[in-house]
Amino acid sequence: MSVAWIGSQPVPLMDAIQKAAKLLASSHCPVFSLDADVHGTRSTIALAERLGGAFDHVYGETLAREVALFTDNGGMFTTPGEARRRSSLIVLVGEIPAPHHDMLLAWSNTQPDLGDGGQRAWFHIGGAAPASRATRQFNRQLKTVPITGGDLPLSAVLAGLRARLQGRQVTSPLANVDRLGAALNKSQFPVFVFSSTSGEAAGLAMLQGLIADLNRKGRASSVFLPADDDAWGTALTSLWMTGFPPRTGFANSLPSYDPVRWDTQRMVRDKEADLHVWVSARGEMPPKGRKIKLISLSRAEAPTANATVTIAVGKAGRDHDGVAYSSRIGTFQALAATERSSLPSVSSIVQQLARALPGRQDLPC
């Protein structure tokens, strides 16, 4: 089986590395769109720094929204583990991404062993936008009590709810708001579960305002579930390595964080970059129809369309061991390979690329 291609021709791995290194060395502004585990991320960021490039996650758009929840606002948070053990009232907010449904369904089969220890109640705050089928089914399974306001969007429902809980009159009536009020009074540690797909930034800031209100007299918190665990892990890794979340670029080895300027897919679209390095340990394909040169490190059995160089890589936790963020535990987790294969890790390929560059220096990670 081939693991490297130049254009559509299978080539020995070293030839592909040499070719890719040449492209990297001659690029004025390489940009990296990455999707890898912690160690793949570390190496890719180190390479971007060496080359004066910029990096973003493959799911940069969603990730940038999630990062903005913190950079703009902050808030009060708890971990899934603590919510499971302590919270007798779970309030889901908007759309919860499908990868998290199993965890939440598992909570529904348990009773809190800490705090008030009461039978767990479930609510769902939703806007007028129609919920996906998966979400509707998920809510049915959890028997959530819906908090809605007719044709009000989610942020307006949250604003109305906050006002009601502050004891203010609200013009638009919300369904089941009194039931939620009673449940909040009864529960010692209510937890609101949300994701960046739950709604617009203003709505999520409103949610944190509501939680802050509840904490004046009692306790409440929230669980933030990232849309994609690997993307969130990349954000955390980027933070310690560069001081900044992704959408960071390097000029004269100084990192700068700018979510508009260093949006790598925009840079590729607008031809601000002259080389695109696509790293996808999940084997996803880069957007089509882009006009600049492409190096693809992808979990693929065939060359990536329009890539000058394609190198097949493995996925951490499947082909090889690795470390990834897990929202189940709210931190990083060591992963053992489940189907160990000979596919190289992103990190090992990126390190080989660095050694093939002029100067032949090892990366710091």
Place this chain on the structure above:
Amino acid sequence: MLIRLAGGDVIDPVNGETGQRDIWIRDGLLIDRPEGETPDETHDVSGCIVMAGAIDIHSHIGGGNVNTARLLLPEHHAAHLPRPANTPLSNAGWSTFQTGCLYAQMGFTTVVEPAMAPSAALHTHLELADIPIIDKATLAILGNDDFTLSLLRDAKSSSMLDDYVAWIIGSSRALGVKVINAGAAASFKENVRSFSFDDMVPEYGVSSRNIVKSLQASVTRLGIPHPLHVHANNLGIAGSADTAAATIAATEGVPMHLAHLQFYGYGIEGKRKFSSEAARLAELVNGNPDVTIDIGQVMFGQTVTISSDVMRQFTAIGNANPKKTVIIDGDGNSSGGIVPYRYRQDYYGSLQWAVGLELFLLITDPWRVFFTTDHPNGAPFTAYPELFELLMSSDARDAKSTELNPSALELTTLASVRREYTFEEIAIMTRAAPARLLGLKDRGHLGPGAIADVAVYRRSKDIAKMFREAALVFKNGELVVKNGKVTHYRWGKALRLNPPPDKAMIKRMKDYHDERYGLSLDWFTFPDTAIARDDPFAEVPCNS
């Protein structure tokens, strides 16, 4: 490789009087002068001060809460001026890479991250592994987790607590144990808003004192070299000196380390009911040989407070500057709060600054007072050079005092204290004493057999400049800094204890995580290979 540092003024209180002598390094270790051998490399350091590499026992340099602070405050990096350097990622703001470079440039070669949540140990160690040059170590936080509190409530045998502490230390690769406002984070989840030494954790009926005393005893029985590291209750509150006094009195003949005592040096005198109790606390420390303390000095300017004392951080939200915060009710010991803060030269800031200096100057034994700003809580560690100057020059203190709030300073003894730290005292406080406190026999001094961590400073009237830019720094015998600039990159290790785990405790932990979290234990543990560096850890023995 044989290296000779020739003609420096060697300040090495552990091994004798200060004086001019050569330092010899072979293969990463210090050796006696070898007879009849020619060095491969000689550095003329005549006229320079030569000390062991400095050791910081309490600096929040990595882990979940530190990283959340980076996430909350990308604008904060402007506080760290970029320095030109041609080493990977060393210009990266407030990053792991820059942390290692900035510490090394000041002659620091070992730094302890004092607040690792055991459940997030992998994250902490991943960050520490990306801090270049220096060695690192961690203290594992205990005392707010259901498992410990349940053991104490149920009055389980002390050997079971020991087995648990040993398992935590071993699985999280820690060098010691820390309690942070013991019991308060658990109580805060039950809506308790203030928590003192003799208050009870709801549901468990266990007092903060009981938690501290039980863990202190366990640490001693296990032979963990570093005494229990205690972040006491009521941090930052007017009147907290009473809490500190009660905690100091609770040592009862067993060693205990009290962290960032400055933040407890406050009384309730004066118009603003916020005054200095530093002189009283200094006297208590002087009179109790079992207690060691570090200061947590406040220096002025923008910083961000990062603490696992979630109850205290929640109370401080109103003072956030800029106005955004993160408060985390984590599981067990992983709670915390991130509150950005600007120390102003107003009444409060001036008083805090003076309290820290009073403690430094009034505590007489440099073996029992440790040099910290509780980075970044009192100030970023990059303020150390200015702090050395304040300790070594009463003129520098007087000069700074003229800029500060006079009514605050009047409530302190600072102006009357003329003590100036000597180089020998600095060497004890930042080298010899930390090594002894942490159980690191291989460093903190320049005797034969020690690892060759050496800092050379060029004498200068400008004390801050002298300590900011070491002339030469060697880490394990490798020259890493020259003229205040990093010249060579290497990877240090995380120093850890490795007590053997008790089989019954492993089984108990498996059952506990299965039952309470619905997850197998391997979600929470990791192999050394997960760090992806060669030999990321070095073992430190427990006392026998």
